[in-house]
Amino acid sequence: MEISTATTAFAALAQETRLAAFRLLVRAGPAGLPAGEIARALKTAPSTLSTHLGLLQRAGLVSSERRSRQIVYRADFAGAGALMRFLMKDCCKGHPAVRAAIGGEAA
Amino acid sequence: MEISTATTAFAALAQETRLAAFRLLVRAGPAGLPAGEIARALKTAPSTLSTHLGLLQRAGLVSSERRSRQIVYRADFAGAGALMRFLMKDCCKGHPAVRAAIGGEAA
DNA sequence: TCATTATTTCTCGAAATATGGAAATATCGA
DNA sequence: TCGATATTTCCATATTTCGAGAAATAATGA
Numbered sequence: 001m002e003i004s005t006a007t008t009a010f011a012a013l014a015q016e017t018r019l020a021a022f023r024l025l026v027r028a029g030p031a032g033l034p035a036g037e038i039a040r041a042l043k044t045a046p047s048t049l050s051t052h053l054g055l056l057q058r059a060g061l062v063s064s065e066r067r068s069r070q071i072v073y074r075a076d077f078a079g080a081g082a083l084m085r086f087l088m089k090d091c092c093k094g095h096p097a098v099r100a101a102i103g104g105e106a107a
Numbered sequence: 108m109e110i111s112t113a114t115t116a117f118a119a120l121a122q123e124t125r126l127a128a129f130r131l132l133v134r135a136g137p138a139g140l141p142a143g144e145i146a147r148a149l150k151t152a153p154s155t156l157s158t159h160l161g162l163l164q165r166a167g168l169v170s171s172e173r174r175s176r177q178i179v180y181r182a183d184f185a186g187a188g189a190l191m192r193f194l195m196k197d198c199c200k201g202h203p204a205v206r207a208a209i210g211g212e213a214a
Numbered sequence: 215t216c217a218t219t220a221t222t223t224c225t226c227g228a229a230a231t232a233t234g235g236a237a238a239t240a241t242c243g244a
Numbered sequence: 245t246c247g248a249t250a251t252t253t254c255c256a257t258a259t260t261t262c263g264a265g266a267a268a269t270a271a272t273g274a
Binding site: 003004006007008010011013014015016019020022023026027029030075077078080081084087088089090091092093095098101102103 | 110111113114115117118120121122123126127129130133134136137182184185187188191194195196197198199200202205208209210
Binding site for chain 1: 231232233234235236240241242
């Protein structure tokens with residue numbers, strides 16, 4: 001993964017509405033949610049949310065599919081996983097205590 | 108974790124120099140690295156890097172400790188782990204394939 | 215106390231980003 | 245084709261962030 005790809009993805013998550021949208025889609029699972037439902041859940045203007053979802057999509061964190069009049073968004077779990085692995089690359093070699101801290105206790 | 112705490116952390120990682128610095132510290136492990144060495148490795152002006160390290164620290168991703176004239180920075184592995192768990196909270200219930208995509212194969 | 219080294223804080227113009235209304239586009243049912 | 249619904253694109257304004265020079269702060273050794 002290129003570092004610019006990663007910063008783009010982190011920037012996508014660095015905004016409350018977008019982060020909330022992504023987490024909502026993570027909880028929704030593979031079924032996803034239509035844009036309008038996300039906008040209602042987050043109490044955001046449709047145009048604003050559309051901009052945010054587009055940015056998340058270009059960042060490789062969500063995907064979309066038209067389903068009749070609605071456009072259903074889904075979390076891109078592979079993309080999110082690749083991002084986290086990039087962040088922690090070469091971590092913890094010979095430091096089991098560090099690995100424990102990452103997988104760690106409290107949420 | 109508060110959502111604003113998470114967006115602050117993601118914003119900290121959403122910039123090439125800061126992301127590179129954090130990843131360098133991840134690779135350095137618990138021993139950490141002094142600010143000047145990081146600046147040299149990343150070919151960045153000390154003042155610029157200091158600003159970046161301060162932001163990473165306020166975001167809970169690195170910690171610092173003065174060691175004589177130098178200030179040694181370390182990755183905060185617990186903080187990074189908490190961030191990743193927050194992002195994926197309530198993910199993948201009953202979807203083992205999704206969990207596999209996150210923990211997944213290629214880096 | 216003074217000089218040196220290491221790092222941080224201050225500052226500000228340039229560049230990037232956020233927001234939401236209005237208008238455009240796409241889909242559907244009648 | 246027309247009207248209604250769902251979403252996106254366009255646009256202007258307001259806000260935030262970036263980078264690095266200059267000055268300030270901290271620690272050391274003579």
